[in-house]
Structure formats: C-alpha cells, structure tokens
Amino acid sequence: MANDDIKYQEEYISNARGLNLFTCRWSPSNYDPKALIFLCHGYAMECSISMRGTGTRLAKAGFAVHGVDYEGHGKSSGLQGYISNLNDVVADCFTYFASVCEKEEHRRKRKFLLGESMGGAIALMLHRKEPTFWDGAILVAPMCKIVEEMKPSPMVITILSKLSNVIPTWKIIPNEDIIDRAIKSQEWREEVRNNPYCYKGRPRLKTGYEIFMASLDIESNLEKFI
Template sequence: MECSISMRITGIRLAKAGFAVYGIDYRGHGKSAGLQGYIPNFDELVNDCAKYYTSVCELPQNKNKMRFLLGESMGGAVVLLLHRKKPSFWHGAVLVAPMCKIAEEIKPHPVVIKTLTKLSSFIPKWKIVPGKDITECAFKSPEWREEIRQNPLCYKGKPRLQTAKELLMVSLDIEKNLNHVSLPFLVVHGGGDTVTDPSVSRALYETAMSEDKTFKLYPGMWHALTSAEPQQNLHLVFADILSWLDERSTTPSDNQSARPSRYVKNDAHYA
C-alpha cells in the first residue's frame, strides 16, 4: 500500500479531529524509491521510519506534543518494532489488524515455505510465492477493491521471494515477543479477517506488559477496517480510535499507567 491515496480516509479523519498527521511510503512502496514490492531487509525499512518520525517529532511545532503511532497490517508490525527501538519515546499506538502473525489461510504449505526460503538467497526478487489474492481477501467493498487495482502506486503482484521471507520472519519474531510490548495501545481487528490473525491480536492484548491496553474485535469485519467496510462500520471503528486517542491526548506528564486494560467484543452484526 501507500499513504497518499489508499490511506487518505484515515489521514483525513484524524486531521479533521485535530491531529497533525504524517505518513511515509516505505522503500519499494508508493512514491518511494526502490523496486516495487521488494523488501530486502525489514529492519532497514523500520530504520527509515524511525529516522523520519523522530525528525517529525523534533520539528519546532511538534516538540511539546504527544506522539502516537498508527499502523495498519504490515504497518502494525512496523509500529511494534519502532516501539522496541525506543520503548519510552512514543506515548501510545493504534494497531489496525496488525501483522503479528500471517493468517494460515494465506500462507503456503510449510514444505513450500522451506523451499522458497532457500531460493530467496538466489532469486530474491522473483514473484513466485503462491497464495491467495490479497486484494480479494482484504477488502470487503468491491468499489475499494477496484480502486486498489487501478492504483499504480499499490503493488498487486505475487510476493517477491525475499519480501515474503522478511514478512514471515518478522511476524514470527513479533509473535514470540508480544510480552515485551509496554506502551499504551489500542488494537482493533475484524473477526472475519483472513489476512492477519485476530487471535494473535488477542494474544498481544493478553500478554503485553502494558498497563493501558485495549482490544476491540468486530465480528464480521474484514482486514481493511478503515477503508473497505460499509459506512456504518467505518464510523464505528473511527469513533473507537478517536475516542481512545482523545482520552490520551492530554500531556505527557499525566499518569497513563492508571488506565485499565479493556477487551471489547462488539456483539452487533456487521455487513
């Protein structure tokens, strides 16, 4: 994905609510340089984000403001790794269907994974990883699916070998280290998500050492919670996100640790 078009709904809603919003296209994504859809090293991608967002926070107009991260899907993994690099720097995070674990429904057979992992050393850029069409699996709205397919800034081919290997290794690493997460966070996930595993978002909530943590599961919603759901679903998700941010957008000196943890399963049925 990329941040200027496919993330516009999130950016506009947050900006209208009074937040300063900054986004970045990862290398190999959107308008950034690099072979499209190619991630040779995930840690370098995270370092790019760390440098950029730290520089944003150091701008004169932002120095005394609270700092929140928001990441969707792979961006959720990036957020958790940014927090790992600077555990006390960020005041909170919103994780939307985070890539803490790739859903079994879209992972190749273990034998295939083992074979492709070996091949990635020789043909890292090849697009031969089998799997379901992510666009078809992630976006409930047919109109949004078509917009993604028509957006030249979005990579829509099969995963490149090295990219797939990096995503798998990162998701395994994050899943093993969920208990090290300590910042305040809200994690939202669709119960019908077949791209990233909602059970691992629940595990993040249950095992993270954070004292201020909230998990919201939306039965029937898919992966793209903030863009490709019916309008009533989008309103609900953004209301929850903005309410969580508003409650914490006071001053860094406030006692954040006094907030309780919350697990909320919305019982309503969604289209």
C-alpha cells in the same frame, strides 16, 4: 472542519541507502495540532491515496498526520513490491518520524503510531526499537500472528531462506488475490485496484520471507509489547 481547513503537503527525503522516499502530511491549517500521528501502511499499499481518508479525518479531528511510503512502495524509489530487509524499513520510518518530532514546534507534542496490516507489524517493531519514545499506537488488523495451518515446515523455511538470497526479487510466491482477502468493501477494492501506486503482482521471494520471519518474531515476543 471543512477540507479547506486542512493543509496537505508532500516531500521527498533520502534514506541511508540513497533511495528517495515519498512523505506526506495532513494537518489543521488554522490552529496548532493537539498531537502527532504517524502512519505505517500495509504491504503493497502507500500513504497519499490509500490512506488519504484516514489522514483527512484525523486532521479534521485536530491531529497532524505524517506518512512515508516504504522503499519499493507507492511513490518511493526501489523495485516495486520489494523489501530486502524489513529492519531497514523500520529504521527508515523511525529516522523520518523522529525528525518530525525533533522540530521545535513539535517537541512537546504527544506522538502516536497507526499501523495497518504489515504496517501494524512495523508499528510494533518501531515501539520495540524505542519503547519510551511513543505515547501510544493504533493497530488495524496487525500482522502479528500466522495461523498454524499456514505455517510452513522448518525445512521449507530453510529452503526459502537460501533461495531468497539467490533469487530475492523473483515473483514466485503463489497467492490468492490479496485485495479480495484483505478488503471487504467492493468500492474500496476497486479503488485499490485502480491505484497505480499499489503493487498488485505476486509477492517477491525475499519480501515474503522478510514478512514471514517478522511475523514469527512478533508472535513469539508479543508479551514485550503489552
């Protein structure tokens, strides 16, 4: 299937907190898609550029692919790189994804989640929210476990919890170059670095805390996702 046979569309929607969220979709233009796939992008990433290759390939394979940039990510509203509550992000994703599934032409379609890194954790949280709603999921390097040597002590976690409520948006979490750590391909690294919609600053305190606590929660409840 040539790229001319793929239809790409963009749209902004509003979430329950009054933020504008960017959505995009790829689908076969000449026939009815065989199933729906919903993208959950990783931390600091976005859908329309960094997951364009995935969306295009899946659309060529006959699927309708839908993505949404989380608040503070990509082309959506909010402070860049900031997530105040990961459960709100999960709720935003479910509200949008469910609205797509409720359309008359989609009601009988099978529906799958595809999550990368932090998006893998969000996909797992979406599954736990409504286990019978989804027909399956594809997880790429999902954020579902923290290696023991990287886990902070309970005292440090308590301090982080308190600080995150006082200075939530501060970019004070030290970290190595996340692009070098997460991406092996030099070409893909440069593409992400040149993408103006990918956040490249240090993780904000509340964002880091939310991601960390979600990882602990998923790790301790992995049997519920099997």
